[in-house]
Amino acid sequence: MPDDIHEIYAIKYGHHDRRAAENYIGGDPHDVNDPLDFFVWAIVGPSGTIVVDTGFDAAMAKKRNRALLKPIAEGLKSIDIAPDTVANVIVSHLHYDHTGNYACFPNARYHLQDTEMAYATGRCMCHALLRLPFEEEDVVAMVRKVFAGRVTFHDGTSEVAPGVHVHKIGGHSRGLQCVSVKTKRGLVVLASDATHLYAHIEGGRVFPITYNVGEVLDGYDTIKKLAPSAKHIVPGHDPRVLERYPAARSGLEGWVARLDVDPKS
Ligand SMILES: [Zn+2]
Numbered sequence: 001m002p003d004d005i006h007e008i009y010a011i012k013y014g015h016h017d018r019r020a021a022e023n024y025i026g027g028d029p030h031d032v033n034d035p036l037d038f039f040v041w042a043i044v045g046p047s048g049t050i051v052v053d054t055g056f057d058a059a060m061a062k063k064r065n066r067a068l069l070k071p072i073a074e075g076l077k078s079i080d081i082a083p084d085t086v087a088n089v090i091v092s093h094l095h096y097d098h099t100g101n102y103a104c105f106p107n108a109r110y111h112l113q114d115t116e117m118a119y120a121t122g123r124c125m126c127h128a129l130l131r132l133p134f135e136e137e138d139v140v141a142m143v144r145k146v147f148a149g150r151v152t153f154h155d156g157t158s159e160v161a162p163g164v165h166v167h168k169i170g171g172h173s174r175g176l177q178c179v180s181v182k183t184k185r186g187l188v189v190l191a192s193d194a195t196h197l198y199a200h201i202e203g204g205r206v207f208p209i210t211y212n213v214g215e216v217l218d219g220y221d222t223i224k225k226l227a228p229s230a231k232h233i234v235p236g237h238d239p240r241v242l243e244r245y246p247a248a249r250s251g252l253e254g255w256v257a258r259l260d261v262d263p264k265s
């Protein structure tokens with residue numbers, strides 16, 4: 001197998017029921033439940049295991065009124081990944097649901113966009129509305145990792161390992177990055193919150209927590225250019241991901257899915 005081909009796993013750890021109108025700027029005419037799932041992702045290949053995002057823990061689930069289904073460490077262990085052996089963690093952005101559990105990976109180097117750290121520690125955080133999706137302790141924990149020499153900053157598109165690249169998108173958070181991964185079925189794009197649901201990128205719709213709407217919409221074009229087809233784009237919070245992709249192993253249905261194989265639909 002070429003030395004830049006990877007397996008990818010989506011690991012669900014949380015859930016939140018909500019009305020459809022809450023997921024789109026301009027609302028939604030359908031008065032239905034349109035829930036979000038919460039995921040972290042594992043990229044497994046010749047460069048070792050790279051974890052994308054670190055989720056939230058039980059205390060944060062309670063504070064934010066979200067359901068923690070399985071702690072992320074349990075999800076990783078279900079596919080034989082020991083968190084303390086993970087050497088690289090890509091943080092798509094610093095929102096509370098993507099950068100908690102910061103003691104879980106004691107030996108990892110963290111990969112973050114310049115702009116995201118500047119945003120989360122700068123003047124925009126003077127505004128309560130923009131602060132809302134951030135947690136002070138999460139941001140401080142990342143600053144401490146900078147001072148411990150454990151953060152690699154990226155600016156734009158950058159290689160994390162052969163076949164694994166980050167791409168700055170912005171929009172939803174000022175320094176949001178997505179991740180492209182070379183797999184045996186082609187380049188798969190882990191969009192994270194560059195598209196929360198399939199409906200966002202498919203319909204040109206925008207999630208209400210947004211720094212810059214224009215960048216969100218341009219981001220959809222960037223992702224579509226990166227991915228060889230719509231089936232190579234993995235949204236960050238869509239429950240359909242676990243319906244479309246096979247379980248990583250029998251017994252892990254509804255929890256851990258394999259993304260480097262073709263989706264069922
Ligand atoms: Zn977010």
Ligand SMILES: [Zn+2]
Pocket residue numbers: 095097098193236237
């Ligand atoms: Zn999110």
